[in-house]
Amino acid sequence: MTASDTVSEAFTQEWEAWQAEHERVLADPHGFLAITSLNWLDETPQRFADAPGEWSTGPGGVVVGLAPGEHLEINGETVTGRHEFGVIAERASLFPKAGDAVIEVAKRGGHDIVRPRHPDNSLRVTFAGTPTYPPHPRWVVTGRYVAFDQPRRTTVGAAVEGLQHVYDAPGEVRFTLDGRDLTLTAFNGRAPGTLSILFTDETSGVTTYAANRSLSVDAPAADGTVTLDFNRAANLPCAYTDLATCPLPPAENRLPVAVEAGQKIPTERLS
Known part of the structure; x- marks a missing residue:
């Protein structure tokens, strides 16, 4: 093996490590491949099939109203009833848990959104690289x-x-x-x-x-x-x-x- 071969092998190995990390993040149980819907919020409360609660937004930020028997886990605490997330910064995201899923609450392009992420989403489960x-x-x-x-x-x-x-x-x-x-x-x-x-x-x-x-x-x-x-x-x-x-x-x-x-x-x- 020549010196150039060694450099080439190291170069390839470093690239392979980068590629593997990209795939790992993408296919994380709550990564982008786990997203099941993209929902745009307004002042009218809306319910989504893949997330608990009724969701809305206004001047004070995002609000969810959880019905009896529904709950979210936020920062290790169980939340029921009405919960105010407040105003979310542009390109920021919050990730309250709902069972084995997370419900991303975010702001993109000035709009508040809800994007549930479920590990069993078919796009993630069948992802092959x-x-x-x-x-x-x-x-x-x-x-x-x-x-x-x-x-x-x-x-x-x-x-x-x-x-x-x-x-x-x-x-x-x-x-x-x-x-x-x-x-x-x-x-x-x-x-x-x-x-x-x-x-x-x-x-x-x-x-x-x-x-x-x-x-x-x-x-x-x-x-x-x-x-x-x-x-x-x-x-x-x-x-x-x-x-x-x-x-x-x-x-x-x-x-x-x-x-x-x-x-x-x-x-x-x-x-």
């Missing part, structure tokens, strides 16, 4: 992060028709791929200092999911250097289920090249 391109070092690209003078308020569409998401984009990433100078608008990642990039490319709708893919980027170095590993271009939940509210990429983030790396169209979308 996500097709991918084989990982290859050629898709690991060095780029440069350039911060905007001020974060740019950026409105994008969503997988759900009529819904919009608003983000403050802190900057953009510039890089070269296949001899072309390219730029992607970046949003803030989950961890402080990290970046999240939504994009499409020439494979979108052909071998990869049409609407979007996501790329997580570690915090830039002091000189702005970043690494874009397109082998880790990941599907968002909307690639698997119509019950997700995922954001779409900004218009400028459609790459005029074919990024034949990362995750492909889920098998569930091909049937």
